[in-house]
Amino acid sequence: MPSAMTEIERRSDELPPRGVRAFVAVFLSAFVACGLLGLELWPLTGWRLFSELRTDHQVTWRATVVAGEEEAQIAFAELPRAYRNFPLVMRTFAGLPPAEQTAACRAWLDAALRERPQATEVRIYRVDWYLSHRNGARDGPPPTSTLLLACDREEAPDATR
């Protein structure tokens, strides 16, 4: 018995070609696998957005520039975009070889020299602080700064101060 479907209707109901179906299967499988397993195969990703639990205790870093007797904090937000990834680089800074730590530190010194041509040194500190300070509860101890690294243009890094 002939189908009641018209030719156009029949063609519109056809599945896409095999190659397209394989493409969809591979693409969606990879997308779902990365999402489920938390894999980072950028541009496929595990979508870990704010997934780690935050606590009152925060670890941040700050860098200062030394010029003569003065020591001033580097405002990375005001530097060119290429230098603004200071907090991101610092996340893995401790795991870098000393030579790479110094090289990064000197890159920030170069940036600081644009604003303060008389700068001679950059110092990088780890800062432990408590967010509860922000709502006036003052639950945690006061912020503490620990010097991680200092670098200048010529000398070797000095992390012993």
Added chain:
Amino acid sequence: MRRVERFLFPAASAERLAAVRIGLCAVLAGRLATGPYAELADQPRELYRPISFMELLPSMPPRPAVVALQTTAVLAAVLAAVGLRTRLTLPAAWACAIVLNGMVTSTGKVVHNDLVLLLCLVPLLVAPAADAWSLDARRTSRRAPGVPSRLYGWPLRTAAIVVAGAYFFAGLAKLVHSGPAWVTSDNLRWALYASGDSELAIFIADRPWLAHALAAGTLLLELGFPLVLFVPRAAWLFVPGAVLFHAGIWIAMGLDYSAQAATAVVVFANWPVVVGALLARRSAPAAAGPG
């Protein structure tokens, strides 16, 4: 198997796919035109943190190359939006965008802001996205079939799965890595306090009940988003919810997920119906006018 096939390869009109091409390419052109790529090109090698294919490069690409890439990308995205040489311009825009966004994400952290947009464009790279509402269709006098076809439906469904999946997996990651404490602890309050000095962030963080409610709402939105794939009317709840969610994050935390919000709107809105309603509204007064 047939159920899966029907789900992955539904029928849709050429116009609906064309609308998604126009919308996503317009958003892409806007993002590419305003991105910080040329500034990143000046980054010292010591601060470069490549991931994925960017590991093939020893540093950020040189500025002239980046400017050329950005110019090409914007031009190609605009041409793809109007549907000129779409088979060439859309893949060119996407490929350039991947490299440029690869630069942004090679600064020490995976950057997700434009990922949903880029991934939703993937099915359009090989789909007949310019069979309607395009200069290509005018140029070749090619006529799309007047009835919905599976050839036009699968890229839309694939893009919808990407949008829904992105929200769902973001919610899943929160549950896997933090558990219910993501809602029940002071997690969101600390995240807001840590994010800066926005009045909205501090307002919410200072009120634990509000922070808990918003954390619960975030998880509900993210984990519940795939419902739109099975109950299309749920998009009326989840898509505006996602837009509000991203607007709130932008105001409170300064994080710009406008490309993701716009992508969700472009993918889930039924643009031919919207355009038809607008045209009918425009012609109605003329028809009812004097004479």
